[in-house]
Amino acid sequence: MMLSLRPVGMGVCIGALVLLCTPATTVAQSSSWEVVDRMSFGQAAVTYQDCGLRKIDRDLFVEQYPDGMRAKAPAKQMATIEVSYSNDFPAEAQEAFQRAVEIWEMHISSSVTIRIDARWESLGERTLGAAGPSLALVDANGDDDGDTIVGFPLFDAITETDQFPGDPDVFAQFNDQRTDWHFEESPAPSGMIDFTSVVLHEIGHGLNYTDVFSHSNGTGSYGVDFNRDGQVTGNERSPGPFGRRLAEKESDGSLASLTNFSNPSENLGDALTSEQLFFADEGASVAAELGDGPVPPRMYAPSPFEEGSSIAHLDERTYSEESPNALMTPQIGAAETNRQPGPVMCGQLQDMGWPLGVGCEQYFRALFAVEVQPTDGRNGSRTLSWSEADDANIQEYIVDRQYFGGAFEEVKRVDASEVSGTSLTVEDLGLGAFAFRLRWKTADGSTAASPEEVRDTVNVQEVTTSIRDRDEQGRGTIDLSWTVPSGTRGDFVYRVERRVGRDGAFEPVATIPQEGAAGNDQTKQYTAEQQTPGRYEYRVRAQDGAGNAVTSANRESQIDFEGDVYALGPYPNPVRETASFDLTARQPQSVQVEVYNTLGEQIYAEQREVRAQEPTFLSIDASQWASGVYFLRLRGETSVGQTKKMIVVQ
Known part of the structure; x- marks a missing residue:
């Protein structure tokens, strides 16, 4: 028999259902779970329809991306997520959806493909999207009786088995009535809602960031009416690992687990609307120490209770739109682009039993969140920056560099006492497409490396054009110049390419040799004489002896003329x-x-x-x-x- 899921209490909304199972340490060992029953496709889709992320009616103008990942090659995939779209799902929305999928694929780990059923439907005026996992009632303690409710994405990841091949694991719906969706890869502009950010949030709920708490007439309760008899009894009264980790902070500062309250009870109802609800476990607490907000992290428990928003979100006021943990708050603003799960959510997923991918794993290393950016005033150099755990105790830093996809080689080794803060500069790289890997040695002699390399390109700089010497027929001379950064190898040549008009192809017009390695920044020039009036674009393609090349940005030059x-x-x-x-x-x-x-x-x-x-x-x-x-x-x-x-x- 297929069981529907009906939460206790009137008007309860399960925007994305909580994983109900044993604590994380037990879950990770429960590879022999037996499925007793599961929710049908139709029941799951209807269950999640009335809940979801809400919109803030103002522009926030915030951009957040996974650390070091906005302008680099895709990271190593740790999970595989496949999406089945409804026939009316717009193509541009599908592209934006896939960007969110790719982010999640590197933040969690699973050997089993996660399948999402995505629908384009009417969800009402306030709701942007809603999602949740398909659920199974399983026997976790071996007594042949169902005692744990598990969302299939996590269940499959832990057991390393696809329990029901071909069936959807997550059901997701997005509002087709909105005209303010922003589907592009660029940040959302004024008045627009970033669709990729909303999808990222909703997939998070589908990965079991959910709850089954309800609140009615001052009484709080938790559990699921599996047999549809109107009562919650026995093993139906379980909050699961998400709810089991929720605790109310008392006046003396101590934390009282919600599972210690009578169920149902007014005391539990008070806790659910106390604004003092926290996710109290090790992973979330460690992650919370890395950023803003309290330790352990605060959950959203406003008064009055908000169906579809309360409990299964981080606190809206604690984690503002600028916070790295803002993704899982219950509201999103116009012009808010947030494409990172954030450290707190990663810690919560770990506490619930999820194997982590490199995107989340980085927060639990001594050193993480490595980024690379240009060095001010030094064209051929790059600065690496990172974050460190308070107890990292690093003694030495090593930087490895990869040139145009070749082998990594060590380019810098620095004693920690010589590093100011958490950044260091790699000097005189010269031209090239580079990847950097940061390694470190701790006081006990152990070594480790950042889970993913970061990438950047050093190109020719200060590409400029100027027009001079107009002759009696109106033709002009165009001077093109560019700077070669210090450290550039001596086997480079510079091919000047020109496009006539706006739509033509670039064609080579000259080749300028390097003439020796660039010890300091060098200026190169090319002059095009007697150019007919019109619009031209120039660029410089720098190529080494092995054929590796980088190409500068285009520079426009327009020789004007009289008349039409x-x-x-x-x-x-x-x-x-x-x-x-x-x-x-x-x-x-x-x-x-x-x-x-x-x-x-x-x-x-x-x-x-x-x-x-x-x-x-x-x-x-x-x-x-x-x-x-x-x-x-x-x-x-x-x-x-x-x-x-x-x-x-x-």
Whole structure:
């Protein structure tokens, strides 16, 4: 028989159901659990429909990303999450959803694929999204009686077995009525809700960040009516590992576990609305010490009780939008982009029994959250920064560098006494695409390394263009210059590439050698003379002897001209067989090209499409014309005709 899930109390909302099982240390050893019953697909989908993340009606303008991961290659995947989307799920929403999936794949670890059923549905005015896990009632103590409720993602991860292959593990719904979704990879702008952040939050609930507490008429209770008889008895009265770790702080500062309260009772109801609820376990407490907020971390327990928000969220006021732990608060603001689970949530998942991936594991190392950024005033250098546990007791730091995907090699070793704070600089790297790995040695002689490398590219700097020396035909000279950072190898060459107009391809126009290793910053130059008026873009591709290359940002250079249409030519003049011209138009338009003889007779006509600011080559066959004087007339759609004189000599 398939059992529906009905929480005790009227109006109770299970936005993402709590994992109900034994403490984490026991859970991790329970690989022989037997499934007694489970929730049906339809029941699970309906259960989670009325709950979810709420919107704050103001712009917050906050950006948060996983430490050191915004501009680097994807980290090693520790879990696999597959998503099945409803037919009406927009393609752009699916792309944003996948970004959240990739973040979670490196924060948790599981040998079993986690399957999510994602739906695009109407959820009402206030709710952004809702999610929760498919549940199983299992026998955890071997007495052939169901005693623990487990969400399948965690159950499968612990047992390393796919209990029901092919069935969804998590049910997720997102509001199709909203017009303020931001689906892009960039941060959410004013007035928009970042869809990736919302998905990241809801998947977190699907990974068992949930509860089954309810509150009605001043009475609090917990448990699940599995047999649908309207009562919660026996093993149905279990808060599971999430609820078991919740405690109310008393007036003397001590913590009273919620499982010590009578169930149901008014005392439990008071605790659920006390604003003094904490997640009291080792992993969460260790993680809480790394950032803002109290230790252990504070949960959301406002008065009055808020269905769908109370209990299974971190406290909204304690963890502001700037906090690294803000993802699992019950509200999100417009222009708030938060794409990191945060240390506290990682600690809570660990306490509930989740095997951690490298994204979460970093918070429980002596050294974690390694980042790399440019060094102020030193083009060829990079500064590594990190966070340390208070008891890290590190004696020595070692930096390994990888150049263009090659082997890692040690480039710096520093005694801890010589390091100021938690950062150090790697000098004179020169040009290249680099990965860095930070290792350290502690007082007991043991060594360890950051779980993931961080990446950055050192490119040519200060790429500039300038225009000078306009000749009598309006052509200009363009000077391009760039700086080569110190430490650059001597086998580099610099290929100058140019694009004419706005949409053309970049093409090489010159190659400049390095001429020896760069001991200090070096300035390189290229000059393009007699450039026809129009728009150009230049970039510099720096390439070493092995073919490894980095390419600078594009730099625009525009040589202006009078009127709406410009013509350079003819060349050569006098003309013998072919008359050549360069045409440029201020705006895209059709240009009528006409040639007349001295009697006013038209001997040539052509309609030429000219794109904006893009010099266009025009060639006219004059081999059959008699020697003499001719007149070229250009007429744009919005311009007065321009006349050019040319001489033909046969």
